[in-house]
Amino acid sequence: MLSDFSEWFHQTLDRAGIVDYRYPVKGCGVWLAYGMKLRNNTLGLMRLLLDDSGHEEMLFPTFVPQDLLAMEATHVKSFEGEAYWITHGGYNLLDVRLALRPTSEAIITPMVKLWTRSHADLPRKIYQIGSIFRYETKATKPLIRVREVSTFKEAHTFHATHEDADAQVKIAISIYTKFFDELLLPYSVSARPAWDRFAGAINSVAFDTVFPDGKILQIGTVHDLGQNFSKAFDATFETKEGTREYLWQTSYGISERVIAALVAVHGDDHGLILPPKVAPIQVVVVPVPFKGKEDMLNEAGKKVQKELLSIGIRAIVDDRPAITPGSKYYEWELKGVPLRMEIGPREAEKGEVTLVTRTARKKLQVKIESLPASVKEAFESIEREIKENAWTWQRSHLHQAQDLDKAKKLIETDGGIVEVPWCGNGDCGTKIEEALDVRVLGTPVDGSQVSGKCVICKGEAKETLRLAKAY
C-alpha cells in the first residue's frame, strides 16, 4: 500500500462508496450513501462530546459581506485571496460583494456582540456544522484538500477573561483527544509556530496524524483568538466591576479530513477497516448456502440479525442468492465492516455462528445464545487491534535528529515527524523550512524536549521543533 498510497486512497474511496469527485467543479465532491452514513456517525460522536460539555449547536449564514470580512486585518489578508466572491444576485450587481464563509469568526462575532451585555452572559460556547469554501490554488485531493469543505464543524467560544479562554483551549484539546481516541486515530499535538497560526489567532494548537505515505495530515485545530476579533468588531461586555472589556475568544474545528484519516490510517490492502463506533454496518451476517438448506439458513441469519438489532447493533443479512459467499466477503471487507458472521448448516445445527474479524480475520465459533457478550468482546478486541496498529505506526514515525542532514535523511527515507532542537528564534525556524522543504508543525504541547543545539544557529536549544512533509 505504501508505494502507491495515493492510488489506493482514491480507489478505496471510490470502490467503498465513500465519495465521488467526478462532479465538474474542481475540489467539489458528492458524499455517497455509505460515506454519508460514516460521516454522520462520526459527526454524531462529536455532537455528543460538544453537547455534553456545554456547547450549543446553532447555524449561521453562509455569506460574509466584504466589509465584515475586512474588519480583522490579519484575517482578511489571509482569506480574501482564497474566498469565493459573489458579485451578482440574479442580473443585479450587488452593492457589497459577498464572500462565501471560509470560516465563521467574522459572522459569529458580530452576532454574539448583539447577545452579550454583561459577564452574566458569559461564557458562551457555540458550534455549527456546515460547508465552508476556499478557493484552493494547490492541487485538490478528495477529503483532504477541497474547495467546498462540506463537513466543517467549527466551535466558537466567548469568555470574560483570558484565563477562561485559555482553560477553554485546554478543554477543547481534551474534547478532540477523546474524539480521536474514539475513532482510534493517533495524533501528535503541536503548538503551531508564530508564522503559521490561524489568521487572527494568538496561539494555534493542531492535531497531526501520520499517513501511510509518511506525510502528515492536520486533522484538528484549536485557536486562542485573544481579543483580536472582539476588538475589530467592538464586541464588549460589562465586567463584574462595572467596566467594559473586550470579549476573549477561542475557536476550534475539524473537517472531512477526519474521514480521510479513518480511511487512510486504518485501511489495508483489502480496503477500509472501520471502528465499530462509526461503522455504518457493524455486523454483516452471511448465510453460507448449502443445497436444499438455503431457506433455513437465511431464516437463521435473519434471526441473528434481529437479535443484534434488538441490542442496538447495526446489522444486516446478506442473503443475495446470485452472489457467492466469497464475493460477499470481498465486498464487505472492502467496505470495512468490522465483524462478519457466517452461518452454514453445521453452525445452524449446533446453534452457533462463526465470527470473523475484519482486522486480523480471526475466526471464532460462538453460541448464538451468547451473541451479545461475544459481539461486545469482538468489538473491543477489534478496537484494541485497530488502535494498536495505528499508534504503532504513528510512534514509529516520530523521530529525533540533532542536525539538519539527519533530519533531511529521516524525512526523505521514512517520512513522519522529525523533532529537532531549536533556539526558539523565528528566523531559524523558517530557515529550516526552506532548507528541508518541509512544514514546521511547531512545538510539542506535552513539553517534551530533544537534546542538542539549534540545528541552524548552533545556539542553545530552548525548544523542540517538529518537522514533516505535510498535506
Next chain:
Amino acid sequence: MLSDFSEWFHQTLDRAGIVDYRYPVKGCGVWLAYGMKLRNNTLGLMRLLLDDSGHEEMLFPTFVPQDLLAMEATHVKSFEGEAYWITHGGYNLLDVRLALRPTSEAIITPMVKLWTRSHADLPRKIYQIGSIFRYETKATKPLIRVREVSTFKEAHTFHATHEDADAQVKIAISIYTKFFDELLLPYSVSARPAWDRFAGAINSVAFDTVFPDGKILQIGTVHDLGQNFSKAFDATFETKEGTREYLWQTSYGISERVIAALVAVHGDDHGLILPPKVAPIQVVVVPVPFKGKEDMLNEAGKKVQKELLSIGIRAIVDDRPAITPGSKYYEWELKGVPLRMEIGPREAEKGEVTLVTRTARKKLQVKIESLPASVKEAFESIEREIKENAWTWQRSHLHQAQDLDKAKKLIETDGGIVEVPWCGNGDCGTKIEEALDVRVLGTPVDGSQVSGKCVICKGEAKETLRLAKAY
C-alpha cells in the same frame, strides 16, 4: 393574535429563541440553540420517513456551473434571474461563473447519469439536507421568504418508466402526509396549475396550510419531472429489452417553512405550542419553593426528571432559585413546552405531581409511580388538542364560491382558500388571478368538485380551482 399576526410572529421567533435575522445580509438568519433543536428534531422525523422508504441520504456540491444550470431550458429561465453568481475565486476571474444551487436537479442528474447503466440500477431514491440560495426580490420574512434557505430537504428519484415515477409521486405525497400529520399541521393538497409549476416539471403538487392571518403558506411540493432533465443531460439507461431510454424523474422538497408553520399555526397569545414529538423540551419540572423545603423539593424534581429521562422523555428541572414559579411558567409557555410538572410540598408528601398542559392548561394530579402512563396519556391528549384546533381552522377557511364577487368577498373578509368552478382553460385561470389579485393554488388532488359554471367564461366547469392570498 389575528389582527397583528405579523408582529406576533416576529416577536415569538425572537422571544422564544428560534431565529435571529439581525445579521447584516438581508434574508439570512441565524438558527439559535432552541430553534436549532426544534429544526433538528423535525428533520429527524423526515429522515426516518425517507430512510424507511428506500431513500438514501447523500450530499452534493453547492456550486452549479453556469453551463450546467443552462442545460434544461425552462429551468434556467426560471432560476438564472434569482441565482447568486460567483465570478471570482480569490483575486481570479473564474472561467465559468458558478451559481449557488437554487435547487439541485442540475447537480444531481449528471451524477446519477454516471451511476446508471441499466434498469437494474433503478429505481434510485436520493435525498439531501442543506442550504439553497435564492436572490428574492420580494420583501423577505423570517423562515418564510429568505435568501439562504438553510433547511432545504430535497429528494430526487430516478425511474425506468413514467408509471414508476408517477407511483413515486403518490408515495412522496403519502410521506409528506405522514410527516405533516406527525407535526399536527393541517394542509390542503393541490395540483398547481400549468402556469405555476416548478420550472422543468410536468406536474407539481403542493401542500398549503392556512396561517392565522388567512394567507396560505406552501409547506411542501412534489414534482413529476418527466424526462425534461434526463433529456437535457442525456441521462439514459439500458432497458430490459436492450434499448436505450431516458430516465424518468421526480423531486420533492420541504424547507424551514415547516418550522414557520409549527410556530404560526399552533401558537397562541402565550407563545409557541410545540407538538411533543418535536419539542426540544417535552416536560419541564418546576419545584414550587416552600420555605425550608427547597432542597427536598428540588431533589424530588430531579428524581422525577431522572425517571422521565429513563423512559426517553426530554425533561429538564427548572430549579433556578432567583426566579419565581410564575416567571418560569411564563418562559416555558412562551417556548411551547407541551407539559409542565409542578411539585410543591403537598404534592411531595403525597408522592404526586401536578401536570399542566400547554394547550388548554388543564391541571391534573397524578401519582409519581404512574408517571410513564400519565405522561403518555397527557401527550396524546395534547396532540389531539393541537391537531383538532389546527384542522378546525384549516377546514373553516376552505370556502366555495360560485362567482367572482363572492370569491373576492370571502378572500377579503375571511382569507383562507376559496374554491371556484373552472372550465379548465389556462386563460380563464390567469384572468381570475388578475381580477382578484390572488394566487391560483391549483386543483384539489382528491378530485373534489364545486358545482357551477366557470367564474370567468361561464362555460361548463370541468375542474375546481383553489384561490388564496399566499405568502
